[in-house]
Amino acid sequence: MYDKNSHKYLIQAAITAGLGAGIVTTFAVSQGQNPLLALQITCFAVIVALVCDRLGLI
Numbered sequence: 209m210y211d212k213n214s215h216k217y218l219i220q221a222a223i224t225a226g227l228g229a230g231i232v233t234t235f236a237v238s239q240g241q242n243p244l245l246a247l248q249i250t251c252f253a254v255i256v257a258l259v260c261d262r263l264g265l266i
Contacts, residue, residue, distance in 0.1 A: 218258065224259030226250060 233246035 218261065221257050221261040222254050225254045229253035 229250040233241070233250050236245050236249075237246045
């Protein structure tokens with residue numbers, strides 16, 4: 209019915225989640241958190257956001 213470009217929205221969701229989680233984890237790294245752990249948290253947030261986007265939860 210609608211011509212939805214799902215690839216474009218997938219990239220938008222990944223960028224938005226990455227930026228949001230990246231801001232928080234950057235602050236955590238500045239407070240002494242391990243940078244590798246911060247990167248893992250950011251990646252996990254992006255994956256959860258993409259799954260929620262695909263399931264139509266957001």
